[in-house]
Amino acid sequence: MKARLLVVDDDDGVRYTLRGMFEDAGLDVEEASDGEAGLARLKRGGIDLVVSDLRMPRMDGLELLRQSRSLVPAPKLILVTAHGSERHAVEAMKLGALDYFRKPFVVDEVLAVVRRAVGVVRLEAENERLQGENNLLKSMVFASSAMSRLALLIQRVAPRDVTVLLTGESGTGKERVAEALVRASARAEKPFVRFNCAALTPELAEAELFGHTRGAFTGAVRARNGLFREADGGTLFLDEIGELDAATQAKLLRVLQEGEVRPVGEDRAYRIDVRIVAATHRDLAQRVAAGLFREDLYYRLKVVHLHVPPLRQRPEDIPVLARYFLGRFAERFGTAPVAVTPELLARLAAHPWPGNVRELENALESAVALSLDGTIDLSLLPGGAPGGAEPAVRAGLKERVGAYERGLIVAALEGAKGNRSEAARLLDISRATLHDKLRKYGLASGEEEGD
Structure with a gap:
């Protein structure tokens, strides 16, 4: 990491001298002629360290320090003081100046x-990177630099109590990113409530989110607090936010502006403290332009915007995802461990995966369910059939149900420590039925135990 340094001083000669010193030391250096110009440059990002004069017109070094602390990430600041200004330097250190x-x-x-300051910057950046990766790895499997960058951004924004908008194609794992955000936040131990905005009709979505009184609409046989009040003190994840109808968008905007929610059919409003994390696979800016999404709500949600890249843009994640899914499904279905061959990885890497990680997961689930002795039939994978057509397994519901049933039987036998009578009881079937299924799925070898 090569640190980028900003020199802020209203004296041209001082800036010239410091810039030459720091560039000779191997640093990338930029200049600003006063505190306001320095703050404007810091807001554009990319500065790791600031060396600022204490006394400057318009905005002095102390005020630059105060305002720069709210930036994400906040740069480290070193003050330059004149003789007799030590008291101000001590004040600056209390405010967070590095030296x-x-x-x-x-x-x-x-x-x-x-x-020394550059060493601190590098050490903190490395710690932040490792903490971010470890946090996101609890929810997702990845090895790419793109996902490592996303993990770093999650780690930076999670402790700051701001609204976050997650974008990305379907199947990229936006809900997993939301989980990582919550886990690294100050609300980690508070309620984490999820709602799919596309799952209900507009009327029911409004009642689900904001609550309702008894008899507020047909079917409202009892009062309900609503998800905002359930999430009070914690986080509300609004998935597929782009599908909300206009009326619910307007009410959501009022809740975000006023910090209170009014249930359907009730005059009273309730104060709430909820962090919003929203997600969508749609381009909300386009929907705003088309008049389908409120512009004011869009900017309320997009305080921080994190984009989850599609799988085709991070192909280095495919091998680690494949090994994870193959191991998981082999265990679930009770099959032999699947060999991850170069041919298998090449086939997976060649497919564009328009459905992203979810499509990869489903494809490997099908392939493992139909595998023989730990060997994957490559023709069962997407693009493996003649002419690049989708393989027949896509329509093979019967085969997939059978594979799932086989996995349940294997799990029951393990839970019963091989006792087939106990396994039949766990599965809520007769011993004779279990015996038939053991033969059907090739699991009936050896003497029956527990008879």
Whole structure:
């Protein structure tokens, strides 16, 4: 990591001298002529370390420090003070400044301060990266730099109590990202409530989200608090937010603006403290332009925007995902471990996976269910049939149900420690029926135990 440093000083000569010193030390350096110009540059991102004069017109170094602390990520700041300004330097350290040095400065002393600061920046960046990856790996399997970058952004934004909009194609794992956000947040131990905005009619969606009184509409046989009140103190995940109808969008906007919710059929409003994480596979900006989504709500939701890249843009994730899914399904179905061959990985890498991770998971589930002695028939994978057509297994409901049943039987036998009478009881079937199914699925070898 090569640190990027911003020198902020209203004296052209001082900026020139410091820039030359730092560039000779191997740093990338930019300049700003005062605190306001420095803050504007910091808001564009990409600055790791700031060396700022304390006394400047318009915005001094202390105010630059205060305002820069709210940025994500917040850069480290070193102050340059004149003789007699030590009191202000101490105040700056209490506000979070990393260090300071005095004018007139000695080159070796300045470089020593900056080198220490660069070391801190690098160490914290590496710790943040590792923490982010470890957090996201609890929800998702990945090895790509694109997902590592996403993990870092999740780690940065999670502790900051702001609304987050997750975008990405269907099947990329946006709900798993939401889980990682919650896990790294201050609300981790509070309620995490999920709602699919496309799952219900507009009337029912409104009642589900905001609550309702008894008799507020046909079928409302009892009052309900609603998901916002259930999530009070915690996080509400609104999946497929782009599918909300106009009326519910308007009411959601009021809740976000006012911090209170009014149930359907009730005059009273209730204060709530809920963090919103929303997700969509649609382009909300296009829907705003088409008049299908409120612009003011769009910007309320898009305080922080995180995009989950499609699988075709991170092909290095395919091998690790394949090994994970193959191992999981082999265990579930009671089959032999599946050999991950170069031919198998090549076939998986050649497919564009328009359905992303979900499509890969389903394809490998089918292939393992129909595998023989741990060997995958490559023709069962997408694009494996003649002419690139989808293989017949896609319509093979009977085969997939049978594979699932076989997995349940294997699990019951394991739970019963091989006792088939106990396994039959766990499955709620007769011993004779179990015996027939053991023969059907090739599991009836050896003497029956427990008879």
